[in-house]
Amino acid sequence: QLQLQESGPGLVKPSETLSLTCTVSGGSISSSSYYWGWIRQPPGKGLEWIGTIYYSGSTYYNPSLKSRVTISVDTSKNQFSLKLSSVTAADTAVYYCARLGTTGTTAFDIWGQGTMVTVSS
Amino acid sequence: QSALTQPASVSGSPGQSITMSCTGTSSDVGGYNYVSWYQQHPGKAPKLMIYDVSKWPSGVSNRFSGSKSGNTASLTISGLQAEDEADYYCCSYAGSSTWVFGGGTKLSVL
Numbered sequence: 001q002l003q004l005q006e007s008g009p010g011l012v013k014p015s016e017t018l019s020l021t022c023t024v025s026g027g028s029i030s031s032s033s034y035y036w037g038w039i040r041q042p043p044g045k046g047l048e049w050i051g052t053i054y055y056s057g058s059t060y061y062n063p064s065l066k067s068r069v070t071i072s073v074d075t076s077k078n079q080f081s082l083k084l085s086s087v088t089a090a091d092t093a094v095y096y097c098a099r100l101g102t103t104g105t106t107a108f109d110i111w112g113q114g115t116m117v118t119v120s121s
Numbered sequence: 122q123s124a125l126t127q128p129a130s131v132s133g134s135p136g137q138s139i140t141m142s143c144t145g146t147s148s149d150v151g152g153y154n155y156v157s158w159y160q161q162h163p164g165k166a167p168k169l170m171i172y173d174v175s176k177w178p179s180g181v182s183n184r185f186s187g188s189k190s191g192n193t194a195s196l197t198i199s200g201l202q203a204e205d206e207a208d209y210y211c212c213s214y215a216g217s218s219t220w221v222f223g224g225g226t227k228l229s230v231l
Contacts, residue, residue: 039222046124047159047167047210047222060218063122096166100220107157107172107212114166 002027004097004112012091012119018084022097022112029078030055035100037108038071038082040093048093052100053080087119125150125211125223132229138199141226143211144192149221151192155214158187158196161225162207170209171196198228206230 008020022036029036037052051061053071061069065084073080084091094116098108126144133139143150143158150156156174159167169178171187174194186197194213198205211223 037220046225047212048124049212049220049222052218052220062219101172105169105172105176105178106155106214107169107178108159108167109169109172109178111166111168 002099002110004099004110006095006097006112006115008115008117010116010118012087012117013121014088014119015086018082018087018091018117018119020082020095020097020115020117022080022082024078024080024099029073029080030075033102033104035060035102036073036080037098037100039096039098039108039111040091041096041114042090042093050082050084050095089119091117092119093117122215122219122221125213125221127209127211127223127226129224130227130229132231133198133201134231135201135203137201138197139201139228140195140197141209141228143194143196143213143223145194145213145221146192149213149215150189150194152216153214154189156187156189156194157212158185158194159210159212160205160207161210167210201230203230 035052038050068085070083094114096114097112099110158171161167175187215221
């Protein structure tokens with residue numbers, strides 16, 4: 001049973017960089033059938049796609065966040081990571097990592113439990 | 122890339138059927154058959170309910186069904202149950218390996 005688990009600081013100061021890691025267990029992040037993504041949800045609001053990465057390192061970002069986002073993958077650790085720079089209070093949200101199918105199930109089919117990140121001094 | 126448009130809320134009585142919409146453009150919903158729907162209970166992660174417009178993931182009840190016409194996708198829930206009360210989000214492929222979500226619809230089972 002594939003599982004995803006987010007980890008990282010729950011509190012980040014304004015103007016600093018938010019860093020989160022998603023650990024994949026029960027399966028390989030190097031599968032050619034999947035991408036791996038980050039999605040966030042501000043308190044009381046809807047979901048926002050941040051970006052996705054393929055095990056080869058190819059990345060795709062939300063145009064509205066592209067200038068501040070970096071997603072990377074470490075296949076040796078079966079992990080992928082998110083960095084969001086120059087954060088403000090508007091970046092306060094629950095951050096989810098999720099698996100995105102490329103063939104068959106073209107959707108975010110498995111999600112982590114989410115981790116709350118608050119931007120505050 | 123703008124968020125897909127969903128009604129803020131819909132409601133129905135147990136046993137009834139409801140339909141909620143998800144409106145985009147020809148650049149996302151209308152251009153691809155990669156619309157998915159997610160159910161989210163309070164404090165929980167979203168759960169995939171429908172993918173590729175109308176397909177069911179393993180383990181999801183066939184009371185949930187999806188369709189699309191033009192730039193609008195729809196999710197129908199038949200035989201409404203109390204446990205269906207949740208927030209529902211649509212998501213569409215938007216080209217160039219990008220994705221866009223809707224603002225979400227709160228379903229109340231009266």
